[in-house]
Amino acid sequence: MKHPVDVHVGKRVRHRRWMVGMTQQQLGDIVGIKFQQIQKYETGMNRISASRLWDIAQALDVSISFFFEGLEDEAAPNAHSAADLPERGDLLADKEALELVRSYYAIPEAQRRRLFDLARVLSDVA
Template sequence: MKHPVDIHVGKRVRHRRWMLGVTQQQLGNKVGIKFQQIQKYETGMNRISASRLWDIAEALDVPVSFFFEGFDKSEGEIEAQIESAVPKGQQGDLLSDKEALDLVRSYYAIPENQRRKLFDLARVLSASA
């Protein structure tokens, strides 16, 4: 049976990998394992050992603590927050949607002053919808 911590850590690995535009194969090569093992880690099917998590953190340029961020809340509370923020029919694991991650990646590639204006525009448009 999958442990909630393993699932959470795996999701954080996947999200960080996607944010950097790194494939499972590329990450596997960086840490010296096959991409199938990365798949198992990301789904929570296999637990990530401390030393392997250290290697993955270095490869993804984050501290090990990054993978545990957000776990202090109950999974039900997190899902309720997402469901209340996302329109019906578009719910689920929002960050598992590649289109959403591409949008976030593109958003952060915009210079900060322009990004702020875009953010303000999006808030106005969403409020009028």
């Protein structure tokens, strides 16, 4: 049975890998394992050891704490699941949302700020 922490950490690995534009094969090559093992980590099927998480964090250029961000919110006694909040959903699992975020950060900062302001105005209108 999958442990919720392993699932969360796996989602964060997938999220960061996708954000930097790295394939499972590339990440596996960097940390010295097969891409199938990366798949198992990302789904939470297999737990990531501390030393392997360290290697993955270095490969993805993040701190170890990155993989645990948001975990407190999920573990809170009164926290709602994504199913309870359909308008929120699981953005880390949505490939389109991740692609949008990656594209957004590829835009030069001045233009990105204007795009952000436009999106904020449009979302307030809706």
